[in-house]
Every structure is written in structure tokens, then in C-alpha cells.
Amino acid sequence: MYQPVAFAEDRPEILHDLIRTHPLGLLVSAGSQGLIADSIPFLMYPEEGEFGLLRGHLARANPHAAALRGVDDCLVAFTGPQGYITPSWYAAKAEHGKVVPTWNYAAVHVWGQPRVIDDTSWLRRLVGDLTQSQEQRRAAPWAVEEAPADYIDGMLRAIVGVEIPIRRIEGKFKMSQNRAMPDRVGVVDGLRAEGALSEPLAALVALRGEVSGG
Numbered sequence: 001m002y003q004p005v006a007f008a009e010d011r012p013e014i015l016h017d018l019i020r021t022h023p024l025g026l027l028v029s030a031g032s033q034g035l036i037a038d039s040i041p042f043l044m045y046p047e048e049g050e051f052g053l054l055r056g057h058l059a060r061a062n063p064h065a066a067a068l069r070g071v072d073d074c075l076v077a078f079t080g081p082q083g084y085i086t087p088s089w090y091a092a093k094a095e096h097g098k099v100v101p102t103w104n105y106a107a108v109h110v111w112g113q114p115r116v117i118d119d120t121s122w123l124r125r126l127v128g129d130l131t132q133s134q135e136q137r138r139a140a141p142w143a144v145e146e147a148p149a150d151y152i153d154g155m156l157r158a159i160v161g162v163e164i165p166i167r168r169i170e171g172k173f174k175m176s177q178n179r180a181m182p183d184r185v186g187v188v189d190g191l192r193a194e195g196a197l198s199e200p201l202a203a204l205v206a207l208r209g210e211v212s213g214g
């Protein structure tokens with residue numbers, strides 16, 4: 001990942017938090033047929049290993065599942081808050097007009113050797129944990145145990161687990177840190193004027209750009 005100093009992030013707790021809050025990762029590996037990529041949700045286990053551990057699952061019928069059994073390395077890319085930044089928000093536009101659009105985003109890339117897991121008990125725990133991680137914030141959380149046992153058994157037979165001990169992790173938070181303070185303020189105000197969908201990005205720009213009152 002290209003990491004200008006202003007945007008680089010290497011604190012594990014920050015990177016792990018982005019993965020927890022944006023768990024859909026793009027899993028990429030290189031096999032005999034070339035590059036393969038699939039988007040799957042992961043659980044982050046920060047306490048396991050030097051840099052943490054990822055767990056997820058793939059459809060057993062997915063060719064990627066078989067390909068992962070023969071690779072030594074894979075990449076998982078996670079994306080956090082992101083969005084288009086119009087130069088109309090910059091104070092510099094009125095001053096000299098030398099401005100262009102850009103795209104702000106937060107990203108975490110993870111590398112490790114994947115392990116494919118067929119154990120049914122392991123898969124049952126993973127599916128339960130994945131479900132609980134998303135249902136816990138709901139007023140009436142659904143649990144795997146609510147579905148018929150034979151139905152769940154059949155679903156588990158149709159998937160394989162993927163476990164990735166993290167050997168390398170990188171983060172990039174491109175949040176207008178390279179702009180002058182008046183421009184950062186303009187970006188925060190502009191994003192917030194767009195409404196709730198842009199608020200997470202606005203909050204990150206304010207935090208990373210040290211925008212007072214942001």
C-alpha cells in the first residue's frame with residue numbers, strides 16, 4: 001500500500017478497530033489460475049498472535065476455497081469511511097483556485113497464510129460468533145439456535161472456514177491531513193451538510209485533521 005507519512009497508520013488497536021467496525025474484507029489470493037478475490041465478513045481476534053487473527057468462511061463450492069489450501073500468502077483489504085471530496089469546500093478555491101477533487105478513505109490491508117478449516121464444531125462457533133457480533137446491537141437479536149438444527153447442519157456442510165494469522169498489517173487514513181486548516185474545516189462542514197451518511201467520514205476528517213470543535 002502506498003503510504004505517504006501524513007496518512008500512514010500503524011497502531012494495531014486503530015487498525016483492529018476499523019476491521020471490527022467494517023468487517024467485510026476483500027480476500028485476495030494468487031493460485032494456478034491467477035488472482036482470485038472474494039468479499040467475505042471476518043471476525044478479528046486481536047489477542048491471538050503478534051498482530052491478531054482473522055476468521056471467516058467461504059462457500060465450499062467456491063473455487064477460492066480449494067485454491068486457498070495451496071497458497072502460502074493472501075491479502076485481505078478492508079475499507080472504512082470513504083467519499084468524494086469536492087474542491088468547492090476548500091477555502092483555497094476562493095483564494096487562488098488551484099484546487100482539484102480528491103477521495104478520502106480509511107483502509108487496512110492484512111497479509112497472512114490462510115488455513116482452510118472443515119471442522120463442524122469450529123464452523124458452528126464461528127457462525128454463532130459472526131451472527132452475534134452483528135445481532136447484538138438489535139432490539140431483538142436473532143441467534144443461530146432459533147433455526148432448526150437440521151437446517152443449520154446442512155448449511156454448515158456447505159461452507160469451509162478460513163483462518164488467517166496476521167503476519168503483516170498496514171493502515172492508511174487519507175483524511176485531508178495534507179490540506180491547510182481552513183480547507184479541512186471546509187471539508188468537515190461540507191460533509192456534514194450532506195447528512196447522516198457522510199457523518200462517519202466527517203468525524204474522521206475532524207479527528208485526523210485536528211479540526212477544533214469537529
